[in-house]
Amino acid sequence: MGSQPSPSPRAATALAAAAEGHDLNFAGQPRGWTLAASASPSWSRAPVFVRRAAWGEGRPPPWGRESTDTDLTYPRDHEPTDPVVVVTSPPSSLHRNNLPPAQRAPFLKSRSTQQDTAAMTIATELTRRLGIRVPVVQGGMMHVGTADLASAVSNAGGLGIITALIFPTPAALRDEIRRCRTLTPNPFAVNITLLPAMVPPDYGAYAQAVIDEGVRIVETAGNSPGPVIAQLKKAGVTVLHKCTTIRHAESAVKLGVDFLSIDGFECAGHVGESDITNFILLSRARQQLKVPFIASGGFADGWGLAAALVLGACGINMGTRFMCTVEAPVHQRIKEEIVKAQETDTTLLLRRWRNTSRLYKNKVALEALKIEQESTTGEFSEIAPLVSGKRGKEVFVNGDPEYGVWTTGQVIGLIHDIPTCDVLVNRIEREAESAIKERLSLIKSDSKL
Numbered sequence: 001m002g003s004q005p006s007p008s009p010r011a012a013t014a015l016a017a018a019a020e021g022h023d024l025n026f027a028g029q030p031r032g033w034t035l036a037a038s039a040s041p042s043w044s045r046a047p048v049f050v051r052r053a054a055w056g057e058g059r060p061p062p063w064g065r066e067s068t069d070t071d072l073t074y075p076r077d078h079e080p081t082d083p084v085v086v087v088t089s090p091p092s093s094l095h096r097n098n099l100p101p102a103q104r105a106p107f108l109k110s111r112s113t114q115q116d117t118a119a120m121t122i123a124t125e126l127t128r129r130l131g132i133r134v135p136v137v138q139g140g141m142m143h144v145g146t147a148d149l150a151s152a153v154s155n156a157g158g159l160g161i162i163t164a165l166i167f168p169t170p171a172a173l174r175d176e177i178r179r180c181r182t183l184t185p186n187p188f189a190v191n192i193t194l195l196p197a198m199v200p201p202d203y204g205a206y207a208q209a210v211i212d213e214g215v216r217i218v219e220t221a222g223n224s225p226g227p228v229i230a231q232l233k234k235a236g237v238t239v240l241h242k243c244t245t246i247r248h249a250e251s252a253v254k255l256g257v258d259f260l261s262i263d264g265f266e267c268a269g270h271v272g273e274s275d276i277t278n279f280i281l282l283s284r285a286r287q288q289l290k291v292p293f294i295a296s297g298g299f300a301d302g303w304g305l306a307a308a309l310v311l312g313a314c315g316i317n318m319g320t321r322f323m324c325t326v327e328a329p330v331h332q333r334i335k336e337e338i339v340k341a342q343e344t345d346t347t348l349l350l351r352r353w354r355n356t357s358r359l360y361k362n363k364v365a366l367e368a369l370k371i372e373q374e375s376t377t378g379e380f381s382e383i384a385p386l387v388s389g390k391r392g393k394e395v396f397v398n399g400d401p402e403y404g405v406w407t408t409g410q411v412i413g414l415i416h417d418i419p420t421c422d423v424l425v426n427r428i429e430r431e432a433e434s435a436i437k438e439r440l441s442l443i444k445s446d447s448k449l
């Protein structure tokens with residue numbers, strides 16, 4: 001590690017307090033964080049988690065990232081003047097960007113012992129405009145996208161999204177937004193999905209609840225989003241619109257959306273009717289679209305993020321991967337089923353009614369598919385009991401993967417564990433950084449060949 005400068009007097013004071021389990025702010029007053037009782041008096045050798053160390057403007061905070069005692073070092077030419085705080089609990093509420101500038105600590109370089117990546121941040125138009133640290137979005141998910149998951153993703157540095165239609169009324173959505181605020185100080189969004197229904201929900205009232213509650217980012221999806229997008233844009237909300245074709249994306253651009261979320265044929269849920277996978281769709285988006293786009297469908301790790309960035313996207317959107325995290329409100333047995341499953345374990349349903357959905361390939365889905373393909377009447381009512389949302393929702397509660405139909409993407413084959421959102425998002429960030437660096441090293445100057 002080379003020689004280290006001594007801690008400044010203020011850093012020394014904070015560390016001495018931390019060693020006793022107290023946390024002091026820059027003025028030496030208590031801040032109330034949970035600190036390691038055994039915080040190292042040697043500030044350059046952080047034993048566990050570093051929540052707020054000396055850290056530079058515009059750099060990713062290392063909070064929540066597990067650190068060994070050798071992977072934190074100050075650059076020699078930059079002696080820190082602010083306190084170093086060492087904590088045992090992972091971060092929940094104090095994202096550096098939410099601290100007043102005066103409380104933000106100066107520059108610290110973090111150096112991983114395994115890969116030289118930890119001090120980097122992937123800054124894209126998505127991170128800049130949404131005020132998030134990592135260009136990873138958790139897509140809206142019926143039955144899954146509650147404040148518990150959304151806040152965990154936002155706390156991890158990504159963009160968590162509450163799914164409006166999980167809540168039976170706009171008033172219930174308001175309560176959930178308020179609950180989310182108690183769980184994270186970071187930006188989060190709300191998904192409003194407009195799907196064909198005999199009696200459609202009052203989408204305008206849901207949008208108004210979002211606006212009134214001061215949520216600044218909304219993900220829209222589904223049919224005829226024009227009126228809702230107009231309502232949101234009038235209120236100054238940033239709109240991410242999810243779609244499965246370039247034609248729909250261009251229509252959304254005309255409606256004034258800020259970002260497009262391009263959902264490839266691999267994705268979970270409504271795949272659209274044109275079956276274009278992301279390899280084509282994302283490149284078409286890059287060639288054609290005049291607004292930034294997020295790659296959605298088929299992403300689970302940092303190699304996927306790196307590939308999406310190279311194809312021109314400004315971030316990724318993930319559904320199935322976030323469904324299989326500790327914080328997702330889904331029965332443990334369903335998460336274990338996802339871990340066991342392979343990329344071939346999904347099926348498409350409802351194509352006959354031009355409402356094609358990608359679902360987990362279980363007995364109920366296959367039974368419904370058989371009826372869809374063999375019915376002579378083509379009456380939707382023949383399969384309606386099998387594909388009912390109520391039955392699908394129950395799967396996530398009772399943990400029986402065969403109880404009803406449930407949504408998952410082909411990316412299910414890339415999911416091998418059930419991490420916390422914090423571990424997952426940090427891992428994706430690190431993997432993407434190292435994937436990009438590794439691939440960059442393939443480029444040699446001609447003179448060295």
Ligand SMILES: Cc1cc2nc3c(=O)[nH]c(=O)nc-3n(C[C@H](O)[C@H](O)[C@H](O)COP(=O)(O)O)c2cc1C
Pocket residue numbers: 138139140141142143144163191193220221222242263266267268269270296297298299317318319320321323406407408409410411
């Ligand atoms: C369980 C589940 C429910 C979903 N529900 C919705 C929804 O209500 N609205 C929506 O726009 N997208 C929904 N999606 C799609 C995701 O937001 C996201 O676009 C998709 O999962 C991306 O594909 P991936 O699963 O391969 O990451 C859902 C996905 C899953 C897995």
